[in-house]
Amino acid sequence: MTDLANPLRRSLPVLDPAAVPGAPSGLPAFEPLDARLAEYRPEVRSLPSFFVWTLGCQMNRSDSEEMAGRLVAAGATEAATMEAADLVVINTCAIRELAEAKVIGRQGHLQRLKAANPSLRVVLTGCAVRERDRDGLEHRYPAVDLFLRPDQEPELVDRLGLASAQAPVGAVGATTVVGRTVVGVADHLAATRAAAVAGGAVARGSATSAWLPIIYGCDKTCTYCIVPFSRGPERSRPFDEIVEEARTIAASGFREVTLLGQNVNSYGHDLPPEPRFGHIATERWAGRRLDLGSRPDLAELIRAIDGLRAADGAPAIPRLRFITSHPWDLSDRLIEAMAECPSMCEALHLPVQSGDDEVLRRMGRQYTTEHYLERLARIREAIPGITVSTDIIVGFCGETEVQFERTLRFLEAVRYDQVFAAAYSERPGTPATRLADDVPAADKRRRLNALLALQEPIGLERNREWLGREVEVLVDAVARERSHDHDAAPAQAPAQAPAIVGEGSRADEPRGVRPRPGEVALSGRTRGNKLVHLAGGADWIGRLVRVRIEHAGPYALRGVAIG
Ligand code: SAH
Ligand code: SF4
Ligand code: F3S
Numbered sequence: 404m405t406d407l408a409n410p411l412r413r414s415l416p417v418l419d420p421a422a423v424p425g426a427p428s429g430l431p432a433f434e435p436l437d438a439r440l441a442e443y444r445p446e447v448r449s450l451p452s453f454f455v456w457t458l459g460c461q462m463n464r465s466d467s468e469e470m471a472g473r474l475v476a477a478g479a480t481e482a483a484t485m486e487a488a489d490l491v492v493i494n495t496c497a498i499r500e501l502a503e504a505k506v507i508g509r510q511g512h513l514q515r516l517k518a519a520n521p522s523l524r525v526v527l528t529g530c531a532v533r534e535r536d537r538d539g540l541e542h543r544y545p546a547v548d549l550f551l552r553p554d555q556e557p558e559l560v561d562r563l564g565l566a567s568a569q570a571p572v573g574a575v576g577a578t579t580v581v582g583r584t585v586v587g588v589a590d591h592l593a594a595t596r597a598a599a600v601a602g603g604a605v606a607r608g609s610a611t612s613a614w615l616p617i618i619y620g621c622d623k624t625c626t627y628c629i630v631p632f633s634r635g636p637e638r639s640r641p642f643d644e645i646v647e648e649a650r651t652i653a654a655s656g657f658r659e660v661t662l663l664g665q666n667v668n669s670y671g672h673d674l675p676p677e678p679r680f681g682h683i684a685t686e687r688w689a690g691r692r693l694d695l696g697s698r699p700d701l702a703e704l705i706r707a708i709d710g711l712r713a714a715d716g717a718p719a720i721p722r723l724r725f726i727t728s729h730p731w732d733l734s735d736r737l738i739e740a741m742a743e744c745p746s747m748c749e750a751l752h753l754p755v756q757s758g759d760d761e762v763l764r765r766m767g768r769q770y771t772t773e774h775y776l777e778r779l780a781r782i783r784e785a786i787p788g789i790t791v792s793t794d795i796i797v798g799f800c801g802e803t804e805v806q807f808e809r810t811l812r813f814l815e816a817v818r819y820d821q822v823f824a825a826a827y828s829e830r831p832g833t834p835a836t837r838l839a840d841d842v843p844a845a846d847k848r849r850r851l852n853a854l855l856a857l858q859e860p861i862g863l864e865r866n867r868e869w870l871g872r873e874v875e876v877l878v879d880a881v882a883r884e885r886s887h888d889h890d891a892a893p894a895q896a897p898a899q900a901p902a903i904v905g906e907g908s909r910a911d912e913p914r915g916v917r918p919r920p921g922e923v924a925l926s927g928r929t930r931g932n933k934l935v936h937l938a939g940g941a942d943w944i945g946r947l948v949r950v951r952i953e954h955a956g957p958y959a960l961r962g963v964a965i966g
Contacts, residue, residue, distance in 0.1 A: 469605050506527070533552070535632070613652045627835045762810075776817075798842035799842070814858055876929055922938045
């Protein structure tokens with residue numbers, strides 16, 4: 404059943420064309436002198452002020468920037484709070500039950516806001532909107548007027564009836580649903596993204612660092628994971644469009660770009676072969692075999708973006724990152740490109756999930772710990788000193804105490820700079836629901852705490868290696884007061900990283916930056932993605948500053964600017 408066939412949903416999404424009581428009156432009255440011109444009378448309506456509430460990973464944050472940009476391009480304004488908005492867009496995450504529960508828990512509040520402001524509309528999008536669960540959505544989210552799957556987000560402005568001939572949001576082709584299968588959206592997101600970028604309709608949240616989506620969806624079959632069900636199959640954006648967006652980003656003065664995808668390493672396999680990529684003759688050699696010949700890959704993309712140069716020959720974008728990498732197709736070509744491109748930052752987030760091969764097999768990860776360690780050794784050899792972080796799931800179905808201990812030993816052996824760990828949370832419809840979720844909650848919690856307790860001194864030792872050294876810091880924030888908002892992942896946390904209990908507050912350590920008169924407390928990132936606190940001018944945001952590291956904590960460094 405298509406959602407358009409649902410009479411309830413047909414009437415709801417369109418915002419009232421009438422002016423909102425008490426709101427500014429919109430366009431001035433237009434009274435044509437010639438009655439025949441009446442039909443050209445501009446439509447009088449007040450555009451909503453909107454608030455986007457974003458949960459989840461960088462992919463969601465990037466998508467929210469695009470939705471906000473489309474709304475602004477259509478003439479809407481951004482409200483400072485949810486309570487002040489006429490339109491609330493909720494960009495959901497479904498990676499764990501808790502992420503969905505947070506939004507379900509706010510339904511009552513939203514319904515009260517709607518009672519106070521009858522013109523308020525609520526749109527829910529992101530990973531909680533899955534076609535196969537569509538029927539249950541209205542029950543779970545009773546305050547919501549319109550549900551959009553992630554691939555339908557470009558339709559937001561149209562579906563709300565806000566599109567105008569002037570709005571540079573690009574052509575929007577509606578998606579089609581046959582039964583419960585989404586048809587005809589293969590190139591949809593990629594094409595509309597390019598139109599949004601070309602029309603300036605991406606409201607980037609930072610003037611320093613930009614997200615750049617390169618591939619949507621996920622073709623992997625990790626048995627615990629909801630993402631392939633939420634985001635659909637892999638769709639790579641065309642090579643030239645990405646390079647063009649990078650060029651636009653460089654011209655706008657951004658200092659850093661993060662290429663985004665659920666698995667950026669498989670970028671390009673679904674694009675048509677082209678003679679200019681004839682030198683890329685590799686086949687994927689681990690996991691499902693794929694012919695990658697004559698198609699662009701991530702290595703090629705990195706080299707092309709790194710190849711955008713300023714007049715002095717330096718990379719036009721000084722810092723390039725990507726996230727997330729699946730270990731299964733981390734190719735030698737990619738490692739070489741990472742080592743050879745000066746803009747490529749010396750940091751890699753490489754989720755391992757477990758240090759036990761039997762658990763990895765049950766997770767459907769398609770690699771062994773041996774394969775993972777071989778890739779890691781290769782990377783560390785090619786890029787000495789590279790910062791490496793990972794994701795771990797504890798308490799997956801059937802994980803024994805001995806198997807969990809293997810994960811601890813694995814962390815000791817690898818000595819990650821940072822570990823993002825979470826307890827397994829069963830997700831409806833995923834293959835792992837056929838296995839018993841048999842590790843008791845108390846054991847999951849204990850294992851999580853044990854893992855974090857093991858990692859903390861390792862992270863501290865890793866950070867101490869930087870004491871006394873001079874590093875380049877990209878200043879990106881004036882330090883906030885200690886935050887207790889655990890919704891807010893620390894800036895630049897790995898894509899989709901599970902929030903660690905307490906991470907929000909501990910990420911602020913070490914405090915103790917003492918700004919002199921005229922200075923403020925700032926924070927920024929090294930090329931290795933280490934958080935650094937320092938004192939300096941409020942106008943340093945967006946600058947690359949030389950800093951000597953004087954203090955190291957387990958989650959951050961502190962230093963002084965030099966020169
Ligand atoms: N595409 C990335 C990760 C995406 S999800 C990759 O494959 O590496 C981000 C992280 O959330 C995962 O790395 C995993 O550690 C965690 N995660 C995913 N599903 C989960 C679940 N059902 N329960 C607990 N953690 C989960
Ligand atoms: Fe895809 Fe990552 Fe989920 Fe695996 S964990 S299915 S690679 S998003
Ligand atoms: Fe979706 Fe990202 Fe969450 S892909 S499920 S928003 S972690």
